[in-house]
Amino acid sequence: MDFLQALGHKTLSRFASLGRATRMLLGALLSMPNFKKGTPLLIKQLYMVGHQSLLIIMVSGLFIGMVLALQGYTVLVGYGAEDSLGPLVALSLLRELGPVVTALLFAGRAGSALTAEIGLMKATEQLSSLEMMAIDPLKRVVAPRFWAGFISMPLLALIFSAVAIIGAHLVGVDWLGVDSGSFWSIMQSQVSFQQDILNGMIKSFVFALIVTWIALYKGYDCVPTSEGISKATTETVVHSSLAVLGFDFLLTAVMFSS
Amino acid sequence: MSQSIIEIKDVTFSRGDRTIYKNMSFSVPKGKITAIMGPSGIGKTTMLRLIGGQLKPDSGDITFEGQSVPGMTRAELYEARTKMSMLFQSGALFTDMSVFDNVAFPLREHTQLSEELIRLVVLMKLQAVGLRGARDLMPSELSGGMARRAALARSIALDPELIMYDEPFAGQDPISMGVLVRLIKSLNQVLGLSSLIVTHDVTEVLSIADHVVIIAEQGVIGSGSPEQMLRHSSPLVQQFLKGLSDGPVPFHFKAAPYEDELLLGAQQ
Amino acid sequence: MNTRKIEILVGLFVALGVAAFAVLALKVANSGISGNGETYTLSAKFENIGSLKTRAPIKVGGVVIGRVESIYIHPQEFLPVVNMSIDANYECQFSDTTTVSILTSGILGEQYLGISPVIAAESAKQTCLGNDVASDTGSELDDLFGVESVALKDGDMLTDTKSALVLEELIGQFLFNQGGE
Numbered sequence: 001m002d003f004l005q006a007l008g009h010k011t012l013s014r015f016a017s018l019g020r021a022t023r024m025l026l027g028a029l030l031s032m033p034n035f036k037k038g039t040p041l042l043i044k045q046l047y048m049v050g051h052q053s054l055l056i057i058m059v060s061g062l063f064i065g066m067v068l069a070l071q072g073y074t075v076l077v078g079y080g081a082e083d084s085l086g087p088l089v090a091l092s093l094l095r096e097l098g099p100v101v102t103a104l105l106f107a108g109r110a111g112s113a114l115t116a117e118i119g120l121m122k123a124t125e126q127l128s129s130l131e132m133m134a135i136d137p138l139k140r141v142v143a144p145r146f147w148a149g150f151i152s153m154p155l156l157a158l159i160f161s162a163v164a165i166i167g168a169h170l171v172g173v174d175w176l177g178v179d180s181g182s183f184w185s186i187m188q189s190q191v192s193f194q195q196d197i198l199n200g201m202i203k204s205f206v207f208a209l210i211v212t213w214i215a216l217y218k219g220y221d222c223v224p225t226s227e228g229i230s231k232a233t234t235e236t237v238v239h240s241s242l243a244v245l246g247f248d249f250l251l252t253a254v255m256f257s258s
Numbered sequence: 259m260s261q262s263i264i265e266i267k268d269v270t271f272s273r274g275d276r277t278i279y280k281n282m283s284f285s286v287p288k289g290k291i292t293a294i295m296g297p298s299g300i301g302k303t304t305m306l307r308l309i310g311g312q313l314k315p316d317s318g319d320i321t322f323e324g325q326s327v328p329g330m331t332r333a334e335l336y337e338a339r340t341k342m343s344m345l346f347q348s349g350a351l352f353t354d355m356s357v358f359d360n361v362a363f364p365l366r367e368h369t370q371l372s373e374e375l376i377r378l379v380v381l382m383k384l385q386a387v388g389l390r391g392a393r394d395l396m397p398s399e400l401s402g403g404m405a406r407r408a409a410l411a412r413s414i415a416l417d418p419e420l421i422m423y424d425e426p427f428a429g430q431d432p433i434s435m436g437v438l439v440r441l442i443k444s445l446n447q448v449l450g451l452s453s454l455i456v457t458h459d460v461t462e463v464l465s466i467a468d469h470v471v472i473i474a475e476q477g478v479i480g481s482g483s484p485e486q487m488l489r490h491s492s493p494l495v496q497q498f499l500k501g502l503s504d505g506p507v508p509f510h511f512k513a514a515p516y517e518d519e520l521l522l523g524a525q526q
Numbered sequence: 527m528n529t530r531k532i533e534i535l536v537g538l539f540v541a542l543g544v545a546a547f548a549v550l551a552l553k554v555a556n557s558g559i560s561g562n563g564e565t566y567t568l569s570a571k572f573e574n575i576g577s578l579k580t581r582a583p584i585k586v587g588g589v590v591i592g593r594v595e596s597i598y599i600h601p602q603e604f605l606p607v608v609n610m611s612i613d614a615n616y617e618c619q620f621s622d623t624t625t626v627s628i629l630t631s632g633i634l635g636e637q638y639l640g641i642s643p644v645i646a647a648e649s650a651k652q653t654c655l656g657n658d659v660a661s662d663t664g665s666e667l668d669d670l671f672g673v674e675s676v677a678l679k680d681g682d683m684l685t686d687t688k689s690a691l692v693l694e695e696l697i698g699q700f701l702f703n704q705g706g707e
Contacts, residue, residue: 051539129350134339155543162546193555
């Protein structure tokens with residue numbers, strides 16, 4: 001009986017948590033944006049969230065592209081199909097690895113930082129203080145961070161894919177000797193703009209929504225102690241990574257299964 | 259008693275299963291310094307949040323300048339909050355802004371003043387708390403007392419009617435404590451505002467308070483001027499004001515009789 | 527850090543993102559040229575389509591002119607019907623005697639549709655395009671033989687098709703022939 005009670009309790013508190021998260025997001029987004037005051041805040045957050053993640057995204061992209069080329073080459077060369085290295089790398093990046101790996105890295109780099117920052121603002125009563133100054137912290141603190149994450153991640157995913165393809169070219173063409181012409185031309189004949197690039201971007205926007213939302217909610221809802229913040233930060237990375245992988249399966253099933 | 263700025267009427271508030279206040283009533287007179295005191299953990303900070311409208315009471319009413327705070331719409335509440343300000347225990351300065359920007363923040367958000375005017379106002383407020391020279395420092399570079407003074411400058415930036423202080427003296431060395439006591443007193447006189455101090459630093463607050471409310475056991479156990487309070491008949495009030503270790507609030511946390519527990523341990 | 531520097535760095539970040547998008551769209555994907563153009567649809571009925579898939583290329587002499595749109599079973603005849611979407615530039619260019627076959631690129635390669643076009647007669651082209659045809663331009667070969675050829679337009683069905691080669695059937699035929707000798 002205790003077990004059932006605990007299970008029910010846990011389920012109900014999950015629902016309550018989802019409800020609070022939705023209310024937070026709606027509270028932050030459902031309002032007339034004030035461009036004069038909002039734009040500087042957004043730019044600052046784009047810097048913190050987007051620009052600060054550039055380095056890790058580009059370096060990871062380069063290495064993942066290089067590894068893909070190396071692994072793909074060793075398999076393809078067995079069938080004498082090493083010319084298909086281009087589409088292999090490009091398709092796996094644009095459809096899957098670009099959006100997914102970017103989202104995972106973003107959760108670790110920017111998501112955890114967002115959670116910690118907002119958690120700390122809560123613990124040091126800065127959020128309460130804003131509220132007592134008659135300024136809605138949802139609009140002032142949460143909204144610009146959300147938009148920054150939502151805009152940054154698809155851009156980061158595009159940069160990731162582009163850099164990774166360059167990395168694959170570096171290894172495949174310059175090192176392993178795949179013909180540069182066939183690398184690009186077969187890639188172009190196989191990759192379609194709508195099917196691959198646009199679908200990849202749609203994925204990326206969905207992941208951006210998920211990761212930023214989870215990160216902001218975990219920070220906003222954390223127990224305002226140092227212990228609570230560190231727990232919330234861990235939860236952000238774990239929950240958003242799992243959510244990204246889960247939604248990736250769903251989206252892939254919808255987009256590419258027919 | 260003169261006109262009051264805040265009235266607490268029959269307020270009951272509970273968090274989870276724990277009742278924090280039961281039918282509590284008191285009022286905060288206008289233009290005076292009122293101190294709310296009581297042992298730790300009886301929800302003094304909760305009181306301030308109730309007044310600020312961040313929490314709603316289960317029953318009863320709280321009025322600010324005659325308007326019911328729990329009954330306000332969001333817009334009215336925000337309007338009322340521009341007339342009250344709160345000094346948080348930690349100061350709650352925005353860590354990503356300099357002291358100057360922190361003080362300028364409410365002005366930039368709520369007024370249409372030009373940058374030049376804002377500069378003047380901010381410098382005046384910083385001068386009042388003696389931190390004009392520290393305007394370019396970041397909050398992390400300030401000592402605890404200085405951070406609290408900077409936060410005080412920020413909370414008077416919009417010339418509020420009421421300032422609520424949440425434990426302003428906690429964890430301060432005697433000098434900064436003296437500075438804060440003087441500041442609270444002089445700000446109250448000069449700006450003609452009402453102050454509400456929540457604290458348990460008895461000696462400091464009794465020296466400046468005009469009116470004292472002591473909260474314990476889910477309600478008000480005594481209120482009046484500092485002199486009246488010192489002569490109060492309730493043993494609980496006396497224990498609190500004099501800082502006796504034993505009395506109505508026992509030294510020992512509720513437990514089974516000592517001997518029983520020791521013997522029980524031996525038997526096992 | 528001052529606001530100006532942040533603004534510049536954010537601008538740089540966004541520009542980099544847009545540049546990456548441009549590279550992917552132009553260099554990596556086959557966008558503009560054949561992806562987004564106008565198309566028209568033809569269908570063809572086969573005995574057996576082998577492992578032909580939707581989105582398989584349709585080629586004329588090795589040049590891609592369209593893709594397989596959908597594959598379904600004809601409700602009465604229980605034969606697979608393939609819908610092809612073909613570049614609109616080639617509408618009304620092929621005669622209805624054109625042959626479509628299912629071919630395989632290389633040994634392990636994907637299957638694709640090969641069209642061996644029969645170019646439509648000038649008069650048929652004009653009829654198909656909806657223009658009036660002056661009857662005295664009938665100096666075409668078809669007209670001499672009295673064959674009435676029609677140009678293929680949107681929604682038409684190709685009848686002359688060659689099915690996919692299925693390995694088992696080939697082997698079966700081979701063995702049968704061997705046995706007969």
